[in-house]
Amino acid sequence: MDPRFSAQDVLRCDLCEIPVPPMYCDFCYVRLCKACVGEHLSDLSKEHKVESFKQRRSTQNFSKCSTHKSKPCELHCAKCDIPVCSLCISGKHKGHTFLDIIQIFNDKKEEMKNDLQELEKCLHSKYEGIASEIGVEKSGLDGQYGKLTTAVIKQGEDWHREINITVNKQKSEIDEMKTKHLAALNKQEKDIKQITSNVKQSILDLKKILDSNDVSLISVYISRNAEFRSLPPKVNVSLPSFSHKKINTEQLHQMFGSLSALSITTEKHGHTMKTPEAVSCPPVKPLLDEPKLITTIDTGYKYLYSDTCLSDEEIWTCGEDKIMKLYNLQGKLLKSIKTKSRNIPRDIAVTRRGDLVYTDPYRRTVNIMKNRQIQELIRLQGWKPDYVCSTSSGDLLVTMNSDDGEQTKVVRYSGSTEKQTIQFDSEGKPLYSSHYFKYISENRNLDICVADYGASSVVMVNEAGKLRFRYTGHPSTTKETFYPYGITTDSQSQILTADCDNDCIHILDQDGQFLRYIDSCDLQLPWGLCVDTRDNLFVAEFFSDKVKKIKYM
Structure with a gap:
């Protein structure tokens, strides 16, 4: 040494x-x-x-x-x-x-001493007090929510009682009509039997007279055939029918009654502020018969890949360029960010804190911009990250392909820590096709939606990664095969996916049932999709380099 x-x-x-x-x-x-x-x-x-x-x-x-x-x-x-x-x-x-x-060093030590004093003498006791209050509040939840449940059950019983009354009333009306119908038929049957008996008697009388050769009887004979030729009127009965009304689920829910939204707020110095993670039951918003084009933003890309909302007034975009651009709704360029590696980003997302995240499959990295500095958040080995979305919990969901292009999976990250991998179904079969585009989104139910271009389907799994359904398109007048590209979800947990080859957007409900198309607004090769907090849809058109804001609810 x-x-x-x-x-x-x-x-x-x-x-x-x-x-x-x-x-x-x-x-x-x-x-x-x-x-x-x-x-x-x-x-x-x-x-x-x-x-x-x-x-x-x-x-x-x-x-x-x-x-x-x-x-x-x-x-x-x-x-x-x-x-x-x-x-x-x-x-x-x-x-x-x-x-x-x-x-x-000295400044930091002084700062640490102050922090320690505050933690020991103030913050620790405050948090203990808050925890105690939460415990008391939790203990009262059963009683409070029990009252709500009782009210809903009672309303259901009232509805059942009224429905039973209506059903029994109509059953009585049916029985009464049946009795009248039967009485009319019985009377007609009795009249016919009486005439039939008269006809038989006339036949016997005629035969007797003819056999006797009695001149006096034959001379006084009067024919009744004309009487019998005039048949009695036939009774025609028009059977009643039941005209049922189609159940309008939306109106039914509205008539039954509704729960007010659960609102979770944070309180600071007497001011109550809505938290981003507030849990609520959003009001039902019907789809417009004709979606409306609100505004168009020119981005200047050769090819436009993705868009994601920073707020209801600002939107990030990325395309065939190493620069990601932030625009307002008037089309003004607010900010331009160059990727750290100078590579073209594959996809972008905005975290709950408003930080921009982008994937760089060429460097196998997921990157985040914080404090105007781009930091490498995730670096992969043997896999390339493709598409990304930010979840309501603050996690990131990333679709990725193996280096050999044979496997695809979805991975959940908390920061740079891997929390969950979703790759196979309950039978051990791959959930997703290998390679190709796989945009990803999470809905309000925490289900994970992947637009699997290679499989021509939208694949939905629940939060635990269990397959819920696959949507493979809807019979229609579309000419080309269904190949989904961008995907997003709205406040109703509805799924919207871009059908680029047919210039339209498919709207599905949370269970994968087709609701309608958006095929107006002069859509041309719709690619990336996102919605803002007011359920306005932003469509990134691949070739035209335009982002279109569309009102559809």
Whole structure:
């Protein structure tokens, strides 16, 4: 072992390695013997402060420089935000601004002491008090929600009673009509039997007269055939019918009654603010008979891939370019962000905190922009990330393909930590086709929707990853095969997916039942989709480079 790095070795001059140097430069953080002081001060490119080694600032435990392994990091590069050693000043950090790491150290320690005092004397007791209040509130939930359940059950019983009354009334009317019908038929039957008896008697009388050759009887005979030829009127009865009315589920729910929305709020200094994760039952919004085009935004891309809402007034876009663009609804470009690798992003999403996330399959990374800086959030091995969405819980869902293109899976991440993998169904068969486009979204029920282009289907699994259904298109006048591209969901948990080849959008309910198309608004190759908090649809058109805002509910 080199004795200079031995724990038993004495301190040496950093320039000539003479033991026990008596001097020290406080600005350059180097130890100096008396002979080397002049040489060190001759470097006029830097400021120096040479003093007795004993009078230098208190020695701290510095980390070792990653570039110069033997040198302690006694400075902090403000530009790169990392600790560096004195030799880095003239190296790759030349020209950067440097901070006094001792001052940073002291400031941090003071900050930590203040934090500790606040945690011990204030915050801890406050949180314990809040936890106690939550416990009390939880204990009362059964009674409160029990009253709601009782009210709903009673309403159901009232409805059942009224329905039974209506059913029994109509059954009585049916029995009464049947009795009248039977009486009419009985009367007709009795009349016919009487006439039939008269006909038989006439036949017997005629035969008797003819056999007797009695001139007097024959001379007084009067024929009744004309009477019998006039058949009695036939009774025609028009049977009653039951005209049932189709049950309008929406009106039924409205007539039955509804629950007011559950609203979870946070309260701060007397001000109540709605939280993004507030749980509520959204009001039913019917689909418009004719969707309306509200506005069009030109993005300037050669090919436009994806869009995602930052707010109801701002939308991020990405396309065949290394630059991601933020626009307002007037079409004004607000911000442009270049990818860290200068590669074209495959897909984008916005987190609950408003941070932009994008996938870079060429570098196998998922990246996030925080504080105007792009950071690598996830790096994969053997897999390439393709499409991404942000969930209501703050997680990220990422579709990815294996390097050989033979496998596809969905992975859930909390930050950079993998939490869940969704790849196979209950029989061990792949849920998704390999390769191709697979846009992804989560609905309000926490179901995970994937537009599987390669399988010509929308694949829905629940939060646990269990298959719920596959939607493979709807019989219609569309000319081309159903190949889904972009996918999104709205406040009603309805699923909207882009059918690019047929220039339309399919709308499904939360169980995969087809509701209708959006095939108006002059759609041309719809590709990426997203909705804002007001359920306005934003459609990214692949070739036209336009984002169209459409009102459909």
